[in-house]
Amino acid sequence: MTRQRFLLLAALGSALMLAGAFGFQYIGELPPCKMCIWQRWPHGVAVLIGLIGALVYHRGLALLGALAALTTAVIGLYHAGVEQDWWEGPSTCTSGSVADVPVKDLLKQILEAPIVRCDEIPWDLFGISMAGWNAIISFGLVALWLLAARR
Numbered sequence: 595m596t597r598q599r600f601l602l603l604a605a606l607g608s609a610l611m612l613a614g615a616f617g618f619q620y621i622g623e624l625p626p627c628k629m630c631i632w633q634r635w636p637h638g639v640a641v642l643i644g645l646i647g648a649l650v651y652h653r654g655l656a657l658l659g660a661l662a663a664l665t666t667a668v669i670g671l672y673h674a675g676v677e678q679d680w681w682e683g684p685s686t687c688t689s690g691s692v693a694d695v696p697v698k699d700l701l702k703q704i705l706e707a708p709i710v711r712c713d714e715i716p717w718d719l720f721g722i723s724m725a726g727w728n729a730i731i732s733f734g735l736v737a738l739w740l741l742a743a744r745r
Contacts, residue, residue: 595741597651597656597742597743597745598648600656600738600739600742600745601644601648601651601655601739602648603738604644604659604663604735604738604739605640605641605643605644605645605647605659606644607735607738608637608638608641608663609637611637611666611731611732612634612637612638612641615630615634615724622717625710627687627712628684628686628687628710629669629672629676629683629684629687630673630710630712630724630725633666633669633670633725633728634666636663636666637663637666637732640659640662640663640666640735640739643655643658643662644659647659647742653743656739656743657739657743659739659742660736660743663732663735663738664732664733666728667728667729667733667735667736668729669728670726670727670728670729670730670732671729673723673728673729674725674729676712676713677713677714677715677723677725677726679713683713
């Protein structure tokens, strides 16, 4: 396979990931949390890099595409860990213990809470959340970008 095909395949993978995310949001009525949005940006960058790389190939573009895919994979892995309670997520996106919180502060937290929390799994397939699938697929996209860089 040619380097251009690897580039286009990797960019297409990110485009499909974005299409899936927007499909879940607008068709499946599953609004994204803050970390879900964070995972979308590197995919958008990867698509743009792939389109530019299809017109003008430079090895550096393939490496930038790999970095974009790696970024979303790591964010997805972090997000999946937050969902599984392996570690804490950002305080602006998750719920914490309320045992020692004064009632007036608790009410303020409730009123300021985000609509969608990052530590809940709204959908999964084979026990893997959307964030987990993003990480898995994105690590595969990293490999495609690196194959494009090696050609």
